[in-house]
Amino acid sequence: MNASARANEWLTAVTWRRLLRDRPIVPLMGLLAILVLVIELADPGIVSPEWTGVIVRASVPLAILAGCQTLTMLTGGIDLSVAAIGSMAGFVTATLVHSPGGVAEGIIVALAAAALAGLLTGIGVGVFRVHPLIMTLGMSFVVLGLSNVWQLQMVQTGAGVPDSLRWIGSSTLAQVVPYNLLVFIPLTLLILLGLRRTGYGRLLYAIGDNPVAARLSGTRAWQVLIVLYVISAVMAAIAGLLISGLTNTASVSLVDTSLLPAVAAAVIGGTSILGGRGGFGGTIVGALILTVLTALLTVLGLPEPTRQVVFGSIIVVVAAAYTRVTSES
Amino acid sequence: MSAVTAPVGAPPANPARTVMSWAQRSSWAIGLVGLLAILLVFTKIIQPSYGVAGIQGLGISILPLGFAAVAQAVVVIAGGIDLSIGSMMALTSVIAATLMDGQSAEFGLAVVAGVLVLGLVLGAINGALVVVTRVPDIVVTLAMSFVWAGFALLVRAAPGGAASPWLMNLVIGPFGNPWIPKAAIVLVIVVAVIWIPIARSRMGLSLYAVGSNQLAAFRSGVPIGRTKIVAYALTGLFAAVGGLALTASTSIGTPVPGPYTLESVAAVVLGGVSLAGGRGGVFGPVVAVMVLQIIQNDMTFLSFDPNFALVAQGVILIGVLILGSVLESRRARR
Numbered sequence: 001m002n003a004s005a006r007a008n009e010w011l012t013a014v015t016w017r018r019l020l021r022d023r024p025i026v027p028l029m030g031l032l033a034i035l036v037l038v039i040e041l042a043d044p045g046i047v048s049p050e051w052t053g054v055i056v057r058a059s060v061p062l063a064i065l066a067g068c069q070t071l072t073m074l075t076g077g078i079d080l081s082v083a084a085i086g087s088m089a090g091f092v093t094a095t096l097v098h099s100p101g102g103v104a105e106g107i108i109v110a111l112a113a114a115a116l117a118g119l120l121t122g123i124g125v126g127v128f129r130v131h132p133l134i135m136t137l138g139m140s141f142v143v144l145g146l147s148n149v150w151q152l153q154m155v156q157t158g159a160g161v162p163d164s165l166r167w168i169g170s171s172t173l174a175q176v177v178p179y180n181l182l183v184f185i186p187l188t189l190l191i192l193l194g195l196r197r198t199g200y201g202r203l204l205y206a207i208g209d210n211p212v213a214a215r216l217s218g219t220r221a222w223q224v225l226i227v228l229y230v231i232s233a234v235m236a237a238i239a240g241l242l243i244s245g246l247t248n249t250a251s252v253s254l255v256d257t258s259l260l261p262a263v264a265a266a267v268i269g270g271t272s273i274l275g276g277r278g279g280f281g282g283t284i285v286g287a288l289i290l291t292v293l294t295a296l297l298t299v300l301g302l303p304e305p306t307r308q309v310v311f312g313s314i315i316v317v318v319a320a321a322y323t324r325v326t327s328e329s
Numbered sequence: 330m331s332a333v334t335a336p337v338g339a340p341p342a343n344p345a346r347t348v349m350s351w352a353q354r355s356s357w358a359i360g361l362v363g364l365l366a367i368l369l370v371f372t373k374i375i376q377p378s379y380g381v382a383g384i385q386g387l388g389i390s391i392l393p394l395g396f397a398a399v400a401q402a403v404v405v406i407a408g409g410i411d412l413s414i415g416s417m418m419a420l421t422s423v424i425a426a427t428l429m430d431g432q433s434a435e436f437g438l439a440v441v442a443g444v445l446v447l448g449l450v451l452g453a454i455n456g457a458l459v460v461v462t463r464v465p466d467i468v469v470t471l472a473m474s475f476v477w478a479g480f481a482l483l484v485r486a487a488p489g490g491a492a493s494p495w496l497m498n499l500v501i502g503p504f505g506n507p508w509i510p511k512a513a514i515v516l517v518i519v520v521a522v523i524w525i526p527i528a529r530s531r532m533g534l535s536l537y538a539v540g541s542n543q544l545a546a547f548r549s550g551v552p553i554g555r556t557k558i559v560a561y562a563l564t565g566l567f568a569a570v571g572g573l574a575l576t577a578s579t580s581i582g583t584p585v586p587g588p589y590t591l592e593s594v595a596a597v598v599l600g601g602v603s604l605a606g607g608r609g610g611v612f613g614p615v616v617a618v619m620v621l622q623i624i625q626n627d628m629t630f631l632s633f634d635p636n637f638a639l640v641a642q643g644v645i646l647i648g649v650l651i652l653g654s655v656l657e658s659r660r661a662r663r
Contacts, residue, residue, distance in 0.1 A: 078467070080591070128651040131604050133410075133467075135650070137591055141643030148636035260471055273465045305482035312475030319472070320462035 024270030024322070028285040035289060039296045046299065049176045055291050057170070057178035061246065063287035064184065064239035065258055066265035067191060068232040070283045073266055074195075075208040075225065076275030077132030079232045081121060082262065084140035085114045086240025086255035088147045093241060094161050094250030095154040103162040111237050117143055118233025122226030136229075147252040161248050169245020180242050187238070191280045204228065208275025264315045265290050270322060277326070357601030358613040365616055368623045376630040381507045387626070388510025389578050391618050392500060393418065395516045396571030397589040398596035398614035399524070400564045405597050407560035408540035408606030409459065409466040414568045414593055415586035416477035417451050421572030423481050426490025426582025437493030445569050451477060452565015456558035474590065481584040488583040496577045512578070516615065519570055524611050527563070536560055541607025595646050596621065621645075 040047045065082050072079045089110035096106030117139055124135040172178045195201035203224045206214040215221060236255075243258070244250045269286030271278025293314065297307040372379050397414050404411045421444050428440045459469045504511045527533050535556040538546040547553050571589065576582050599617035602609030624645070625638040 124647055124651065128654050130647065130650040130654060134594065134598055134604065135647060137594060138643040138646040138650075141595075141646070142640050145636045145639030145641075145643065148639065149634050152634060152636070260475065263468075263471060267468050273468055303483075305479040305486075308475045308479030308482070310479075312472040312479065315472035315475070316458060316462065316464065316469060319464040319468050323463050 024282050025285055028269065028282060028289065032285060032289050032292065035292045035296060039292065039299055042296065043299045053172050053176040053178055055288065055295065057172065057180060057246065059284075059287045059291040060178065060180045060184045061239045061242045062258055062261060062265060062291065063284045064187065064235050064242070065255070065262035066269070066283045066287050067187075067280055068235050068239075069263050069266035070269070070271045070278055070280055071191070071204065071228060071235075072132065072232055073208070073271045073273050074204045074275060074278060075228060076211070076273075077125060077136075077225075077228075078263070078273065079121075079136045079229070079236070080133065080259065081117065081136040081140040081143060082232065082236035082239070083253075083255040083259040084143040084147070085117055085233050085236040086243065086258075087252050088143050089114055089237035089240040090161070090165075090244030090254055091147055091250045091252050092150065093165065094244065095150070097160060097162050103164050106162070107241065110241065111234055114233045114237035115230050118230035119226065121233065122229035125229060126222035126225030144252060151252055161244050161250050165241055165245035166248055167245070169242045170248070180246070183238060183242065187235070188280065188284065195279060200224070200227070205276055208277075210276070261290055261311075262287075264311070267315065267322075268318045272322075272326070358610065358616060361600065361613060361616040361620060365620050365623070368620060368627065372623060372627055372630065375627065379630070381503070383626070384508055385503060385510045387619065387622055388512035389501060391615075391622050392512045392516060392574040392578055393571050393587070394589060394592055394596065394622075395615050395618045396519075396567050396574055397593040398600065398618050399520050399611045400567035400571060401593035401597045402600065402602050402609065402611045402614045403524075403536070403567065404466075404560050404564040405602050405604060406540050406606060406609060407536045407557060408543060409557065409560060410470065410594070410604070411452075411455060411561065411564050411568075412467060412470040412590050413455060413474035413477055414564065414571075415588070415590035416474040416481065417448065417565055417568040418572040418575060418589055419584055419586040420451070420477045420481040420484070421448055421569040422575040423484045423490065423582035423584045425573055426492060426576045427485055428490075429493045429496070429576075430489075430491040432493070434493055434495050437496060440493075441496065441573060444573060445566060448565040448567075448569020448572070449562045450565070452568065453558055453562040455565065456561025459561065460554040460557050474586070478584075478586050481586070485582065485584055488581050488585075490576075490582040492576045492580045496573070497580055500574065500577045512574075515574075520567075520611055520615065523563070523566065528610075532556070532559060537607050539606075592621075595642065599646060599649055 036047060065086065068079045068082045092110040092113060093103065093106035096109060097103060099105050101108075121135055121139045124130045124139075125132050168179050168182065170178075195204070203214070203219055206217075206219060207221050207224060211221065239258075240255050243255055247254070265286035266278070266283050267273065267286070268289060269278065269282030269284070271283060290311075293311070294307065297310060302310070372383070376383075397418060400414050401411060424447065425440055425444045428443075429437045432440075455470055455473050458464075458473065459466050462469065500512045500515050502511055503509060504514050527536075535546070535551045536559070538549065538551050539553055539556045539560075543553060546556075575587070593614075596614045596617045597609075598604060599620070600609065600612075600614030601617075602614060621642055624641055625635070628638045628641065629635055
């Protein structure tokens, strides 16, 4: 092998590395395409517009929850309270169906309660510098406990998931386009534009990338963090409402099973848990990848336990690949 | 360690000073024990019939979480965190319960030994992955929590199996005096036998060094990777003991992880171990587990909705940390 060929090869490697580091969404789309291809090979004819609709419908709540993780991870935090807050939102709305204000009142109460929880979390993280992991963990205990208390209060009134939530959470246009995109697309645009084009978005990256430099250049981190955790809690509540509509259930532990996949989706999507690197676009693809992967493992006839094992292994491998690539700079 | 820090020519032993410095170093743990004592007195006041049965119940109910808290404490001291403790406990618990079912006592003993080794291996795998991939600890152990929980469900899909009778006798019931639960003795002895020799050895010093400042530890010649793997292996070992405790106290194995992972993080923080690493011990978290359990019992006695216990746990966790951060910033200002 002569020198120029070697240099050429080296250049390709560097380009790949750059691509993975700066535009992780491109290789992620490739991975997604491969997974779809594999599932089509495993069960010919399965991939159809209807199937795509089902996959997208299931990915939307997961992507929103993963969005909470993405935003908080950008600042070097994490939000473990999304499961408790999301479940609470769905549950509270269901119990308030027969209230005078109806569904609207239920949703407003749920979102307000979520925002309050997020505000308290933000104060803890921003003002008192409590570790986000612990702060959100403690908050999830508080929210879960209060939801249980609420459940005992409300057990007589009898309640169900309101029809409007069921419609937006589970119905599809022409069996293909899920209506939960009506919530998801505006939210996504808001987050993507917010992160790229607003000063607030840049502050999130700045705080996560180098907190000292951010402080020295005049950032009031505590204000940014309080707003951040309120946003995260409200997003968690929205996801919880969609999940309760999708599954037609309202329970205080409904969202629990989505917590770890949400963190996984954010990590697979290229957001660094150490802060300062990542974005929502990758996270959405990460959520799609996890959903397709779950579907693939089901098609392959793997039982749930095996699926969990494969799931966990893939997260480690993908995260390791990222770390390898990004640490070479 | 004290031999290094003592100035040359200082009086060889000053018991008062030794006690003072020990008290200063463990002020958090002493405060917790004081809180525990106050809570016990308080419990006796609000529930005059609280006595032998209550203490025995307390002993058995804290056992699994106690070991989980110790497991978490070891790895947090070394600057990591392990979110797969609950899954490792579930896996070791179902394996133990499945293998022991209907077997002789001798075989049960072999199973216990095997499960402990398995715990070491599971933990070492976690640690090796953290070291080799250089992925943040939270992500690796979170992913591995899926893996271990999946294996647990593969071992058995539903709760079942049985514990050897001697294993149950080991933890259930009083030890001599009816006031002393066997479970508490087992907890203290197991933790002491495993942890104290390690903490006093060179390895213990390395664990604290890596946890408090990895770069400084590296430059002082501490093998970072090996130390981290040992920390995770010890965490796996204690998680396996916790899994055995689950099997022994419930007499079956349950494949679905309990709330132990997150509660162990809470107990570790309340027990005075800094999440930043390098500070704290393993007995603080054990006392914290007792405190949390008594608070839960007290709320039942006061006929609060038991769900408020969960709220209280969250509020205490947050409150203690806020208090800690306020105290810290005051000290820094001085």
